Amino acid sequence: MTRLLAALVPLGIVGMIAFFLFTGETGDRMFRGRSELGDTFSRRAVRSDPPNRLGPGSRGLENAAANTVTAIVLDYRGFDTLGEVTVLFAAVAGAGLALFGRRRRRGKAAPVTPSSLILTAAAPWVFLFLFVVGFAIVLHGHLTPGGGFPGGALLAAGLVLLMSASGHESSARRLHLLEGLSGFAFVAVGVAGLVWRDSFLAHFGDAGALGAFWSAPVTILLYLIIGLKVSAELTNAVRTLANVEDPTTEEVP
Amino acid sequence: MTWIILLVCIPLVVGAVAVVTVRDLLSAIILEGVVSLSAAVLFLVLGALDVAITQAVVGCGLTTAVFLYSWRRLPEKAREVSHD
Numbered sequence: 408m409t410r411l412l413a414a415l416v417p418l419g420i421v422g423m424i425a426f427f428l429f430t431g432e433t434g435d436r437m438f439r440g441r442s443e444l445g446d447t448f449s450r451r452a453v454r455s456d457p458p459n460r461l462g463p464g465s466r467g468l469e470n471a472a473a474n475t476v477t478a479i480v481l482d483y484r485g486f487d488t489l490g491e492v493t494v495l496f497a498a499v500a501g502a503g504l505a506l507f508g509r510r511r512r513r514g515k516a517a518p519v520t521p522s523s524l525i526l527t528a529a530a531p532w533v534f535l536f537l538f539v540v541g542f543a544i545v546l547h548g549h550l551t552p553g554g555g556f557p558g559g560a561l562l563a564a565g566l567v568l569l570m571s572a573s574g575h576e577s578s579a580r581r582l583h584l585l586e587g588l589s590g591f592a593f594v595a596v597g598v599a600g601l602v603w604r605d606s607f608l609a610h611f612g613d614a615g616a617l618g619a620f621w622s623a624p625v626t627i628l629l630y631l632i633i634g635l636k637v638s639a640e641l642t643n644a645v646r647t648l649a650n651v652e653d654p655t656t657e658e659v660p
Numbered sequence: 661m662t663w664i665i666l667l668v669c670i671p672l673v674v675g676a677v678a679v680v681t682v683r684d685l686l687s688a689i690i691l692e693g694v695v696s697l698s699a700a701v702l703f704l705v706l707g708a709l710d711v712a713i714t715q716a717v718v719g720c721g722l723t724t725a726v727f728l729y730s731w732r733r734l735p736e737k738a739r740e741v742s743h744d
Contacts, residue, residue, distance in 0.1 A: 544713065552710040560717040567725050645722055649729035 463618035471614035471622040472549035480554075481629045485608035488629075489593060492636060496590065499644045506647055522572050530572030537565030545634035549623045555630040559637025566642040582643045589636035596629055664705050672698040685739045689727045696720040 465471075472478040480488055541561035548554025600609035608629075615622035675695040682688050696719030703712035731739070 552708075553713060554710070557710050557713040557717065560714055560722070564717050564721040564725075567722060571725065641718075641722060645726055645729070648726045 463616075465617040466615070468614050468617060470610045470626065471617045471619075472626045473618045473622070474549055474551060474554075476552075477549050477554055477626060477630070478623070481626045482608070482610050482623075485597065485629070488633070489597065489608070492590070492593065492633060495637065495640055496586070499640045499647075502644055503647045526572045530568050534565040534569045537561050537568070541565060541634070541638070545630055546627065547620075548630035548634075549626045550618065550620070555633030556637055558630075559634040560641060562634065562638035563641035563645070566638065567645045570642070570646065579643065579646065582639045582646070585639040586636055586643065589632045589639065592632045593629065593636070596625060596632070600625070661705075665702065668698055668702045668705060671695075672702065683740050685731055685734070685741060688741070689724060689731060692727070693720045693724040696723070 463473075470478045470482045472482070541558045543558075544551075544553040544561060545555055545558030548558070597608040600611050601607045603609075603611040610623065610625045612624055615624065621627075672695055675691050675698060679688050679691045679695060682691060696715060700712045700716035700720060703709075703715055
């Protein structure tokens with residue numbers, strides 16, 4: 408009975424919140440607001456009337472990212488992306504908290520096995536390739552598919568490869584610093600949008616020509632920040648998981 | 661197009677079945693990477709470039725690396741799975 412009540416009360420509260428959110432004036436505003444945003448975006452970015460048709464080189468746009476998905480993800484729905492980055496941070500922090508704390512207690516470093524010659528010889532070159540491709544994907548996020556998340560993952564893969572080849576882990580302090588700084592920079596860019604334009608994470612500055620590399624500068628900046636943050640976080644996650652002591656081996660004296 | 665997709669699906673399905681049936685854990689880890697790589701090629705063929713990049717890097721690269729790091733910590737007798 409108490410269990411049923413304990414389940415029913417939160418459900419009732421959630422139901423009430425949902426009822427007030429989705430009906431009446433609030434719901435009206437929510438859904439009308441959404442369609443208004445859609446209209447605004449299509450008027451500014453995808454209008455099809457011939458004299459005003461957009462193409463490579465079009466100027467005077469609100470956000471000149473040629474990749475419309477990026478324009479939405481980082482500009483019009485930039486706040487959601489900030490939340491997404493926060494979720495990634497929380498996941499990595501949770502894994503670190505659950506696993507790294509145990510290692511600290513044992514106070515024993517992970518045994519280092521020497522890497523094979525193939526790995527040590529090839530790793531710098533593969534890392535160089537992954538580094539260049541990763542940054543290319545990150546910096547072209549406003550033009551082509553990809554962007555900060557896949558590009559950051561590529562950079563992280565390169566760092567993990569270098570880490571496993573050299574045998575010693577990359578500095579956790581530096582990774583944490585990079586992670587924190589990029590997270591701070593994301594919010595700082597958002598506040599800059601609030602200061603120079605009308606809303607948080609709004610695109611400020613000259614948007615440039617559609618399709619050019621130097622277009623939508625704030626989008627480039629945000630994707631660079633996300634790329635650095637994701638690479639630092641994923642490298643850190645693999646580092647944490649790789650350094651955990653296995654309970655079965657600890658039994659052996 | 662359909663034939664390319666079917667061709668890519670062969671290692672995907674065969675690898676996925678092999679991952680759960682193979683006895684050696686190291687082989688299972690590598691096969692899991694092969695399954696991820698086939699999925700990445702499938703996404704590439706279907707035109708989802710960014711998903712393909714992410715699948716190749718995270719699924720095939722980082723996850724396999726994490727599994728290999730954990731495998732390294734296992735004692736000898738735990739490295740084989742018994743399917744009873």
